[in-house]
Amino acid sequence: MSPATITRIIADLMNQGVVLEGKVGKSTGGRRPIYVHIDHSKLYIASVKLLRDDCMVAVLDLRGKILKQQHLKPASLRAEKLLATVVTSLNGLIESYAINREHIIGVGVAVSGICHPEEGLVLRSINLGWKNVPLAKILGDSLQLPIFMENDANACALAEMWLGNAKDTTNSMYIKTESGAGAGIISNKTLLTGPRFITGEIGHIPLIPGGELCRCGQQGCLEPYVYFGDVQARYLKEAGRKINREEFVELVRKRDGYAVEIMQEAASALALACAHWGILLDVDVITIGGFWGNFKEEIVDYCQVYYSSILEQSGISCQTTIAGSGFADDADLLGAAGVVINHWFTPFSVPLDG
Numbered sequence: 001m002s003p004a005t006i007t008r009i010i011a012d013l014m015n016q017g018v019v020l021e022g023k024v025g026k027s028t029g030g031r032r033p034i035y036v037h038i039d040h041s042k043l044y045i046a047s048v049k050l051l052r053d054d055c056m057v058a059v060l061d062l063r064g065k066i067l068k069q070q071h072l073k074p075a076s077l078r079a080e081k082l083l084a085t086v087v088t089s090l091n092g093l094i095e096s097y098a099i100n101r102e103h104i105i106g107v108g109v110a111v112s113g114i115c116h117p118e119e120g121l122v123l124r125s126i127n128l129g130w131k132n133v134p135l136a137k138i139l140g141d142s143l144q145l146p147i148f149m150e151n152d153a154n155a156c157a158l159a160e161m162w163l164g165n166a167k168d169t170t171n172s173m174y175i176k177t178e179s180g181a182g183a184g185i186i187s188n189k190t191l192l193t194g195p196r197f198i199t200g201e202i203g204h205i206p207l208i209p210g211g212e213l214c215r216c217g218q219q220g221c222l223e224p225y226v227y228f229g230d231v232q233a234r235y236l237k238e239a240g241r242k243i244n245r246e247e248f249v250e251l252v253r254k255r256d257g258y259a260v261e262i263m264q265e266a267a268s269a270l271a272l273a274c275a276h277w278g279i280l281l282d283v284d285v286i287t288i289g290g291f292w293g294n295f296k297e298e299i300v301d302y303c304q305v306y307y308s309s310i311l312e313q314s315g316i317s318c319q320t321t322i323a324g325s326g327f328a329d330d331a332d333l334l335g336a337a338g339v340v341i342n343h344w345f346t347p348f349s350v351p352l353d354g
Contacts, residue, residue: 043104044060044061044067044099045108046094048090048108049152050082050086050109052112052128052179053179054071055074055082056072057072057089058070058333059094059099060333064159064162066334068096069333070092072089079138082128105146108149109148110149110151110155110332110339111135111149111152112127112152113125113130114197120135120149127180136148148340151184151197152179153182153183153184154184154193154335155338156176156331156334157335161342162342164327164334165285166285169285171285173278173283173287175202175273175286175289176290177270177289177293178290179227179228179290181227182200202277203222207220207222208269212224226270232248235262252295263295264298267298267299271302275306279311285321285322286303287324288300288322288324289331293324293325299324300322300323
């Protein structure tokens with residue numbers, strides 16, 4: 001691209017208010033350069049979260065601030081119906097916020113299942129009942145915007161790298177819980193996906209011999225210990241009543257026997273998951289997502305002590321930090337935004353603080 005073309009493009013972006021003139025630099029022999037920078041409040045990202053029990057859309061600025069969001073109540077999880085609902089809802093959000101569509105740099109989609117991001121396909125989603133769904137084409141044709149998609153755990157790992165616990169580290173892992181189980185892995189500031197896109201699919205690898213029966217037919221997988229739908233079913237079976245998430249938290253606080261037992265079993269399963277895959281991958285930070293990460297003493301500290309004891313007994317001299325995610329219910333929406341940011345920018349090129 002010629003200097004004249006670059007100058008013309010920058011001038012056009014400045015006229016739109018997207019690029020601002022900054023400081024004057026030092027001369028290297030000719031005219032002193034004038035630095036320009038992006039006004040991060042003038043560029044936007046649309047985010048989509050597609051999970052078994054929770055579907056949402058949102059519009060964010062480039063710093064990751066959620067400007068507007070909307071829960072979806074689709075009549076069906078069938079791909080064509082759910083994606084039509086996504087399109088209608090996103091168009092409504094964009095119009096209500098009066099956003100210039102030319103300033104939307106992409107639509108990020110965090111979806112439960114095995115994805116082929118380059119082809120824009122959901123290869124298989126057991127939770128949604130999808131197989132070989134051309135998600136990017138369907139949404140792209142309707143919205144006329146670039147579509148970037150990732151598995152939900154991978155998307156959350158990117159959000160932690162750009163906006164959260166893993167901002168200042170090179171290697172990290174995000175463990176998805178509550179809405180399912182899986183892991184997103186960052187190595188050398190790069191998301192690991194693998195040739196068959198199954199990297200991080202840890203939810204159905206048995207951890208506990210003779211453990212809880214999983215919907216996949218195996219026993220002792222991670223998912224039945226951390227997916228809250230399974231937790232609800234177990235509490236109903238043991239205590240005779242159905243509870244929601246807030247009630248479960250309160251029952252743990254009051255030391256209800258059934259709730260505490262379920263909590264302790266979840267802690268043991270997550271500690272094993274952290275140690276097995278964290279040490280295998282030699283990560284700096286492990287983030288436990290979902291509401292389990294909010295239980296600092298019962299879950300996070302327990303996993304940290306177990307992990308550190310394994311390293312100490314093995315004579316391994318390194319330090320890994322385990323923490324709960326600070327994103328709460330916004331993790332997947334921020335993760336979807338992280339997929340878009342990761343496509344257009346290099347780490348640290350977007351000032352995300354202040």
